Amino acid sequence: xxxxxxxxxxxxxxxxxxxxxxxxxxxxxxxxxxxxxxxxxxxxxxxxxxxxxxxxxxxxxxxxxxxxxxxxxxxxxxxxxxxxxxxxxxxxxxxxxxxxxxxxxxxxxxxxxxxxxxxxxxxxxxxxxxxxxxxxxxxxxxxxxxxxxxxxxxxxxxxxxxxxxxxxxxxxxxxxxxxxxxxxxxxxxxxxxxxxxxxxxxxxxxxxxxxxxxxxxxxxxxxxxxxxxxxxxxxxxxxxxxxxxxxxxxxxxxxxxxxxxxxxxxxxxxxxxxxxxxxx
Numbered sequence: 001x002x003x004x005x006x007x008x009x010x011x012x013x014x015x016x017x018x019x020x021x022x023x024x025x026x027x028x029x030x031x032x033x034x035x036x037x038x039x040x041x042x043x044x045x046x047x048x049x050x051x052x053x054x055x056x057x058x059x060x061x062x063x064x065x066x067x068x069x070x071x072x073x074x075x076x077x078x079x080x081x082x083x084x085x086x087x088x089x090x091x092x093x094x095x096x097x098x099x100x101x102x103x104x105x106x107x108x109x110x111x112x113x114x115x116x117x118x119x120x121x122x123x124x125x126x127x128x129x130x131x132x133x134x135x136x137x138x139x140x141x142x143x144x145x146x147x148x149x150x151x152x153x154x155x156x157x158x159x160x161x162x163x164x165x166x167x168x169x170x171x172x173x174x175x176x177x178x179x180x181x182x183x184x185x186x187x188x189x190x191x192x193x194x195x196x197x198x199x200x201x202x203x204x205x206x207x208x209x210x211x212x213x214x215x216x217x218x219x220x221x222x223x224x225x226x227x228x229x230x231x232x233x234x235x236x237x238x239x240x241x242x243x244x245x246x247x248x249x250x251x252x253x254x255x256x257x258x259x260x261x262x263x264x265x266x267x268x269x270x271x272x273x274x275x276x277x278x279x280x
Contacts (some may be wrong), residue, residue, distance in 0.1 A: 005050075005060070013065045027056045037124075042072075043097035044125030046088060047117065058090055066251035067218070067272050068094050073255040074216055074274075078102040079189035082178065084137045084202055087114050089121040089130075091192055096127045104129055106181065110136040110173045111148050137195065138175040139204040146173045177205030192218045194272075197225035200235045210243060214277040218250050222270035231273070232263040245275040 004026050011019070030050040038046045038059045048059035057063040068091065075081060075098040083092045083105060092107040099105065107122070107130050109115045115134045122130050136144055147170055182188055188209055193199050199219050203210070210217070219236055228234040231247060240247065247261045250272035261273070 008062075009060050012061050023057075023060065023062065027053055030056060040090070040093050040097075040125070041068075042094050044093040044121075044127060046090060046093065046121045047124060048088075055088065058088070063090065064251075064272065070250050070253040070274070071095055071098055073253060074190055075099055075103075076189070080104045080106070080182075080185055080187060081189060082106045082108070082182070082191045084108050084178075084192060085194035085196070086118055086132075087111075087194075088117040089125075092118070092130055093121060093125050093127065095190075096125075096130050099129065101129055104131065106131050106133065108133045108135060108137055108176075108181075110134065110146050110171075112171055113148065133176070133181070135174045135176045136198070137178060137181075137193075137202045137205065138198065139177065139201040140175070141177055141180060142175050143172055144175050145170045178202065179206055179208040182209050188213045188215045190216045190218070194220040197222065200239060203236065203239050214279075216277075217245070217275045218272050219275065220270055221267065221273045223267060224270060229268070230264055230266040231261065237263070237273075240275045244278050246278050248274045248276060250274040 004022065008019070008023060008026060027050070032051045034050040035047050036050060036059050038048050038061070040046060046058060048055040050056045050059060054063065071091075071094055075095055077098075077100040079099045080103065081095045081099060083095065086092050086107040086109040089107065092105050096103075096105050107118060109118050109132070112134065115132070119132055122132065136146065138144070178191070191206070193202050195202055209215070221231070221234065221236070223229040226234060231237045237247065247265070248258060249261060253274050
């Protein structure tokens with residue numbers, strides 16, 4: 001029995017001295033293809049390969065749990081949610097239970113391996129309100145080369161200068177825009193964007209639906225991938241400012257306690273920033 005893993009899982013997102021080191025040690029000792037099923041709190045289940053750090057953290061219930069809890073304050077039954085960079089489906093499956101059978105989730109993931117896991121987890125969860133799309137989301141439709149890290153769930157769009165260095169780990173993938181994808185929908189309530197530094201391009205291809213529907217939008221602010229470590233220096237934040245949106249920290253957002261972030265907000269590493277239209 002994996003006593004350390006069970007102990008770490010039961011503590012959830014609560015911290016204690018040395019917990020980070022224990023998690024790192026535990027992950028490093030996981031065997032390849034050690035799969036375990038994690039129940040999603042609001043319904044559904046996800047298979048996690050514990051030899052992959054992200055999936056190990058999902059199984060431990062250490063991955064973005066406060067951010068996921070905030071979804072209950074943002075999504076309602078019957079609404080439409082778009083998950084850009086769905087990975088293995090944690091956000092999509094959580095959101096699916098909140099919008100219910102009358103709602104709809106667009107779950108978009110370009111990485112072929114992650115996409116197969118996403119489809120498997122949706123089937124395991126027996127959810128019929130999730131539409132899966134294997135593509136990247138960008139400024140314009142077309143095709144791109146995607147680098148896929150075999151040891152992690154991460155992937156990123158490659159520039160032409162990078163192609164030779166990663167030819168054995170790339171896939172040619174379709175690129176779509178949110179404006180094209182959502183052109184026939186009546187309304188979009190919310191969007192999550194976690195696309196490894198490609199976030200600004202996603203927004204550039206979503207101008208029409210953002211201006212028309214004014215959805216809330218959660219964007220990963222990753223200072224490891226971005227040159228900016230402060231909101232005011234981030235091109236994504238400047239884009240939102242011109243579209244009349246205000247930033248909040250997703251992990252602390254509730255319907256009753258809302259405090260906007262200042263433009264000098266900074267973080268070391270990454271966090272999710274929630275952008276709300278100013279008139280809400």
